[in-house]
Amino acid sequence: MEFLQWLANSPVGVWVSSSETYGYYITLSVHAIGMGIVAGVILMLCARLLGFARDLSLNIFDKLFTIAKYGFFFNALSGAALFAANGVNLMKNVPFLLKLTFIVLGGVGLLLTSRSVERERAMLSDGEAASVKIKVLALVTGLLWIAAILSGRIIAYTISY
Amino acid sequence: MNETVILETIRASWIGQTVRDIPWMFSFLEFTHFVGLCVLFGSLLLVDLRLIGVLKIGNLRSVLKFTNWAIVGFAINLLSGIGFFFSNPVNYYQNPLFRAKMVFVLLAGLNVLYFELVERKKIEHLAAGETPATDTRIVAGLSLFFWTAVIILGRFLPTLGTG
Numbered sequence: 001m002e003f004l005q006w007l008a009n010s011p012v013g014v015w016v017s018s019s020e021t022y023g024y025y026i027t028l029s030v031h032a033i034g035m036g037i038v039a040g041v042i043l044m045l046c047a048r049l050l051g052f053a054r055d056l057s058l059n060i061f062d063k064l065f066t067i068a069k070y071g072f073f074f075n076a077l078s079g080a081a082l083f084a085a086n087g088v089n090l091m092k093n094v095p096f097l098l099k100l101t102f103i104v105l106g107g108v109g110l111l112l113t114s115r116s117v118e119r120e121r122a123m124l125s126d127g128e129a130a131s132v133k134i135k136v137l138a139l140v141t142g143l144l145w146i147a148a149i150l151s152g153r154i155i156a157y158t159i160s161y
Numbered sequence: 162m163n164e165t166v167i168l169e170t171i172r173a174s175w176i177g178q179t180v181r182d183i184p185w186m187f188s189f190l191e192f193t194h195f196v197g198l199c200v201l202f203g204s205l206l207l208v209d210l211r212l213i214g215v216l217k218i219g220n221l222r223s224v225l226k227f228t229n230w231a232i233v234g235f236a237i238n239l240l241s242g243i244g245f246f247f248s249n250p251v252n253y254y255q256n257p258l259f260r261a262k263m264v265f266v267l268l269a270g271l272n273v274l275y276f277e278l279v280e281r282k283k284i285e286h287l288a289a290g291e292t293p294a295t296d297t298r299i300v301a302g303l304s305l306f307f308w309t310a311v312i313i314l315g316r317f318l319p320t321l322g323t324g
Contacts, residue, residue: 022320029316033202033309035195040203044227052230056223057289063216064207146196153192 004087016085030078037071039145046142049134055127095154102148109141171250180248190241201234212301214292221287256322262314269307276300
C-alpha cells in the first residue's frame with residue numbers, strides 16, 4: 001500500500017493524474033494506439049488461421065508481430081503509467097485484475113497457437129486449411145483479447161479516484 | 162430547418178432515446194467501438210505496411226482481401242459512433258475535437274477512394290514480395306497517419322465535452 005502511494009506521488013503518477021498537463025489523455029491515446037496494433041494484429045492472424053485469405057503466406061505475420069511487440073511494449077509502459085497514477089484503487093478493482101488475467105491468458109493462447117502453426121507450417125503455406133486444434137486455439141485467443149478489451153472498458157465505469 | 166432544430170430532431174429520434182434510456186447501452190457501444198478500432202487498425206496495418214514495403218512477403222491480391230476487415234471495423238464504428246452522436250448531438254456537434262476527428266475520418270475516406278480509383282489497378286499485377294511505386298506507398302502511409310489521428314482525437318474528446 002505504501003509503495004502504491006509512493007507511485008501515485010512519483011513524477012509519473014503526478015503527471016498522469018494532473019489535469020493541467022493532459023498527461024492522462026496522452027497516456028490513454030498511446031494505450032489506444034497500442035491496443036489497435038496488438039489486438040488488431042492478433043485478430044487478423046486469428047481470421048487468417050480460421051480460414052480467411054487462406055492463400056496468404058503466414059510468413060508475413062512474423063514481421064508484423066515484430067511490430068506488434070513494440071505495440072505491446074508501449075502499452076506495458078502506458079499501462080504502468082496509468083497504474084502509477086491510481087494503483088491504490090486499481091488493485092481493488094475487479095475488472096482491472098480480470099483484464100490483466102485475460103492479457104496473460106491471451107498471451108499464452110497466442111504462444112500455443114504460434115507453436116502449433118510452426119509444426120504445421122509447410123502444409124499451411126500451401127493454402128491448406130489449418131487443423132481443428134489450430135482453429136480452436138486461434139478462436140479462443142481472439143476471444144481472450146476481446147475479453148481484455150471488454151474488461152478494460154469496464155474499468156472506466158467502476159474505478160474510483 | 163436550422164442547426165438547433167436538426168440537432169433536437171436527432172436527439173429525440175428513437176436511436177437517441179434508446180442509447181439514453183438503456184443504462185448499459187452507451188458503455189456497450191464504447192466496447193464495440195474499441196473492438197471495431199482494433200479490427201480496422203489491425204487490418205490496415207497488414208495492408209498498408211505491405212503496400213509501404215515494411216512487409217515484403219505475401220502477394221498483394223491476398224493481402225488486399227484484408228480491406229474487407231477494414232470495412233467491417235469501419236461499419237462497427239460508424240454504427241456505434243452514430244449511437245454516441247444521437248444520444249447527445251449538441252455536445253458532440255459543439256466539440257471542436259469531434260469536428261476535427263470527423264475531418265480526419267473524411268480525409269481517410271477520400272484517401273481510400275483515391276486508392277480504389279487510381280492505385281488498386283496499378284498494384285494488382287505485382288508479384289509476391291514486390292513493393293509498389295512511391296505514390297501507392299504515400300497513400301498507404303497517409304491511411305495509417307489519418308487513422309492514428311482519428312484515434313488520438315477520439316481519446317481527447319472528453320477534454321472539451323462528452324466523448
